[in-house]
Amino acid sequence: MLIRRSDDLKSSDITPESVCLDRRQFVGTAGALALGSVLTPATLQALSRTGGQPGTSEKLTREADATSYNNFYEFGTDKDEPKDQAKNFITKPWTISVDGMVKQPKTFAFDDLIKGLALQDRVYRHRCVEAWSMVIPWQGVQVRDVINRCDPLPSAKFVEFTTLLDPTRMPGQRRSVLPWPYTEALRLDEAMHPLALLVTGMYGKPLPNQNGAPLKLVVPWKYGFKGGKSIVRLRFTDTMPHTTWNDAAPSEYGFFANVNPTVDHPRWTQAKERRIGQFLKIPTLMFNGYGQQVASLYSGMDLRKSY
Ligand SMILES: Nc1nc2c(c(=O)[nH]1)N[C@H]1C(S)=C(S)[C@@H](COP(=O)(O)O)O[C@H]1N2
Numbered sequence: 001m002l003i004r005r006s007d008d009l010k011s012s013d014i015t016p017e018s019v020c021l022d023r024r025q026f027v028g029t030a031g032a033l034a035l036g037s038v039l040t041p042a043t044l045q046a047l048s049r050t051g052g053q054p055g056t057s058e059k060l061t062r063e064a065d066a067t068s069y070n071n072f073y074e075f076g077t078d079k080d081e082p083k084d085q086a087k088n089f090i091t092k093p094w095t096i097s098v099d100g101m102v103k104q105p106k107t108f109a110f111d112d113l114i115k116g117l118a119l120q121d122r123v124y125r126h127r128c129v130e131a132w133s134m135v136i137p138w139q140g141v142q143v144r145d146v147i148n149r150c151d152p153l154p155s156a157k158f159v160e161f162t163t164l165l166d167p168t169r170m171p172g173q174r175r176s177v178l179p180w181p182y183t184e185a186l187r188l189d190e191a192m193h194p195l196a197l198l199v200t201g202m203y204g205k206p207l208p209n210q211n212g213a214p215l216k217l218v219v220p221w222k223y224g225f226k227g228g229k230s231i232v233r234l235r236f237t238d239t240m241p242h243t244t245w246n247d248a249a250p251s252e253y254g255f256f257a258n259v260n261p262t263v264d265h266p267r268w269t270q271a272k273e274r275r276i277g278q279f280l281k282i283p284t285l286m287f288n289g290y291g292q293q294v295a296s297l298y299s300g301m302d303l304r305k306s307y
């Protein structure tokens, strides 16, 4: 076992120690691979296997699919456009500003924001609201570690993530297909959950531009649109922030956006999904299969109303 599948992790399991151990094990093999050889699908599949645990038969999505079938409207609205339109997007230098309800507003250089934080290797299911899905090996840091570095005030209840606004570098922003910049937000307790990541890489490589380089939010129990890409700002607040898709079409995209097979999108069912690379549709799982870890965040809420 090299990468523990996140769906085998209970939140109580995720101690800094076990995380470091996973990392060392990963570096042992994948680190050697990074020194000149290529990560083959078979190797990546082996990296994702934990042996005998439920759910581990799910195959990783081919890297070529995960990096060429993208939603990133800043670089085109067709799935195959971002990989071409983002090809020359420059992400160095990159800064992330932190403001709102924090002890002290700050601007971090990208490296400083994540420096010293435990790097995580996690294989997550990724479920788009459009009823397709993938299984992706991510590398990144826990959102909670970044939040702790930001020193939010105790009164902060939400954190908002903003994508870069720069129509000279993001051609899609020259058209008003969405209100720019793209923003997303989480309740602070959701953001502090150990499954929530800010990713910097996938498939053992730096995050490709089309997947949201250099920093993308990944919240595996929610629909993919919650995972804002190319993030430049974290803002802490005590009122629920507006979010891009919720503003664009509130009846189709809720603030919570928890994967829920019992709440249909107004134009299609969410009970099933097409796993990219597979022929037959498969059932969608409540909380995308992460209910054991995250359901308690929503106890007492009507998830049909708070979709
Ligand atoms: N800035 C920005 N972030 C975004 C999007 C976008 O268009 N712009 N699309 C979202 C949607 S709908 C999905 S499914 C995921 C896709 O991420 P992927 O290309 O890595 O699969 O990114 C999300 N984050």
Ligand SMILES: [Mo]
Residues within 6 Å of the ligand: 071, 127, 128, 129, 130, 223, 224, 225
């Ligand atoms: Mo999506």
